[in-house]
Amino acid sequence: KPHKVKDLKGVLRSDFHWGYATAATQVEGGWNADDKGLSIWDTFAHTPRKVKDGSTPDDAVLSYYKYKEDVALMKSYGVTAYRFSLSWSRIIPLGGKDDPVNEAGLQYYENLIDELLENGITPFVTLFHWDTPQALEDRYGGMLNKEMYTPDFVNYARVCFERLGDRVKHWITYNEPGVYTLAGYAAGVHAPARSSNRKLNAEGDSSTEPFIVGHTELVSHAYAVQLYREMFQHQQKGMIGITLHGNYSEPWDSDDPLDQEAAERAREFEIAWYADPVYKTGDYPASMRAQLGDRLPHFTAEESKLTLGSSDFYGMNSYTTFFVRHLDTPPDINDHSGNIEKLDTNKQGVSRGPESDTYWLRTNPAGFRKLLNWIWKRYGIPIYITENGTTAKAETEPSEEVLNDTFRIEFFEGYIGAVARAVKEDGVDIRSYFAWTFTDNWEWAAGYTDRFGVTFVDFESKDKKRYPKKSATVIRELFQHMVKKE
Numbered sequence: 001k002p003h004k005v006k007d008l009k010g011v012l013r014s015d016f017h018w019g020y021a022t023a024a025t026q027v028e029g030g031w032n033a034d035d036k037g038l039s040i041w042d043t044f045a046h047t048p049r050k051v052k053d054g055s056t057p058d059d060a061v062l063s064y065y066k067y068k069e070d071v072a073l074m075k076s077y078g079v080t081a082y083r084f085s086l087s088w089s090r091i092i093p094l095g096g097k098d099d100p101v102n103e104a105g106l107q108y109y110e111n112l113i114d115e116l117l118e119n120g121i122t123p124f125v126t127l128f129h130w131d132t133p134q135a136l137e138d139r140y141g142g143m144l145n146k147e148m149y150t151p152d153f154v155n156y157a158r159v160c161f162e163r164l165g166d167r168v169k170h171w172i173t174y175n176e177p178g179v180y181t182l183a184g185y186a187a188g189v190h191a192p193a194r195s196s197n198r199k200l201n202a203e204g205d206s207s208t209e210p211f212i213v214g215h216t217e218l219v220s221h222a223y224a225v226q227l228y229r230e231m232f233q234h235q236q237k238g239m240i241g242i243t244l245h246g247n248y249s250e251p252w253d254s255d256d257p258l259d260q261e262a263a264e265r266a267r268e269f270e271i272a273w274y275a276d277p278v279y280k281t282g283d284y285p286a287s288m289r290a291q292l293g294d295r296l297p298h299f300t301a302e303e304s305k306l307t308l309g310s311s312d313f314y315g316m317n318s319y320t321t322f323f324v325r326h327l328d329t330p331p332d333i334n335d336h337s338g339n340i341e342k343l344d345t346n347k348q349g350v351s352r353g354p355e356s357d358t359y360w361l362r363t364n365p366a367g368f369r370k371l372l373n374w375i376w377k378r379y380g381i382p383i384y385i386t387e388n389g390t391t392a393k394a395e396t397e398p399s400e401e402v403l404n405d406t407f408r409i410e411f412f413e414g415y416i417g418a419v420a421r422a423v424k425e426d427g428v429d430i431r432s433y434f435a436w437t438f439t440d441n442w443e444w445a446a447g448y449t450d451r452f453g454v455t456f457v458d459f460e461s462k463d464k465k466r467y468p469k470k471s472a473t474v475i476r477e478l479f480q481h482m483v484k485k486e
């Protein structure tokens with residue numbers, strides 16, 4: 001029984017959506033099945049030394065083949081909703097607006113959506129979760145080329161609205177545009193692996209490309225939303241928006257005004273970069289313009305008008321909190337964080353939280369609650385939490401100890417409790433919570449080594465056998481307790 005949340009009975013609205021989130025590349029497998037085209041992640045994973053364990057997502061969790069079994073398991077976990085992404089190159093193998101649509105690819109998503117609906121589970125569908133068609137990357141440099149890319153993305157969106165929009169009422173255009181740009185074009189550790197860091201053997205210019213690509217994401221998002229609103233929303237009656245990633249930043253020295261400013265600047269570079277144009281001003285934050293000058297693109301009047309208000313909700317992904325300290329030196333040309341230093345402890349030596357199995361991720365539910373408040377105060381639009389979760393150390397086999405995943409259980413008790421307290425005590429409007437993630441999966445450049453699932457997957461077994469962890473039960477109990485009964 002949920003003990004730490006006794007006082008939170010029925011505080012979440014009766015139509016609150018909760019469940020699990022996944023992404024096509026991380027779970028589907030069937031990487032070339034039924035005429036699927038390649039994505040930049042297929043290319044990346046098949047390049048030596050890019051992925052930690054040398055693995056590929058060729059098979060992943062085989063959910064392309066096992067979706068019925070997965071929906072049944074999810075139903076046994078009690079969910080009301082499931083968030084997943086569509087693979088663009090499965091639907092349009094060559095990606096472009098004049099390239100053919102692949103019926104077999106669409107059929108898979110129709111089957112999955114129908115299976116969910118028959119089981120009373122609401123689909124939340126992400127159009128883009130990082131898997132740009134390789135053909136578009138080759139043809140014109142993908143998102144580096146806004147003029148070529150935008151019509152192709154809008155055409156892909158149109159195909160999805162036309163074919164799936166009778167059944168899908170919750171659309172997300174982009175997942176975490178900021179992680180895509182910084183990991184793919186600055187750090188260079190994600191596809192398409194561009195970076196100024198020549199040690200990576202990469203091409204690219206990290207002082208400009210992340211901001212160019214970010215601008216393409218915002219503008220193409222805005223045009224896809226305009227299309228949905230003008231051509232589909234009236235009849236299909238769905239909602240559409242974007243999901244942004246943000247961790248919380250706390251000042252290293254909470255009494256030092258320079259560290260307080262640095263923490264706010266870090267939040268602006270990480271979150272307001274995308275959120276201010278969409279929800280607040282139609283333009284980038286002043287702190288970014290001040291540091292980056294013309295390396296940050298300028299919105300045309302039309303782009304600005306179209307971007308402001310282009311999301312029906314705030315889609316929020318967040319996992320952790322950092323301490324942030326100001327720097328006295330001028331910003332590096334390849335800095336994307338607002339000229340700050342990120343630290344694991346504050347001035348008093350307090351840790352940002354217990355370590356997971358993922359280097360950047362530590363448990364910190366208090367920071368999550370502060371972030372919910374920061375977003376609510378700055379943007380004032382209903383928040384849909386679309387990802388939140390953790391790995392845990394030493395989950396290597398489905399032993400009794402591993403399946404009784406205490407570390408993950410404590411993470412979810414803390415964070416889901418923080419959601420309910422933000423609603424009850426702080427008055428934040430929160431409408432959904434999707435835990436990351438349903439099963440262990442292919443964690444991008446970390447391969448199969450980082451396990452985020454509430455279901456253990458035996459990747460050695462031919463059929464990727466699934467073993468429920470206890471956290472799945474705890475999450476169900478938490479929401480059964482906290483969601484108001486009609």
Ligand code: PNW
Pocket residue numbers: 023026175176179245247317319360387436443452
């Ligand atoms: C998200 N960070 O990525 C993605 O949406 C998922 O596909 C991914 O599996 C999940 O979180 C766990 O990594 C992130 O460094 C990657 O703060 C990096 C960060 C946050 C989210």
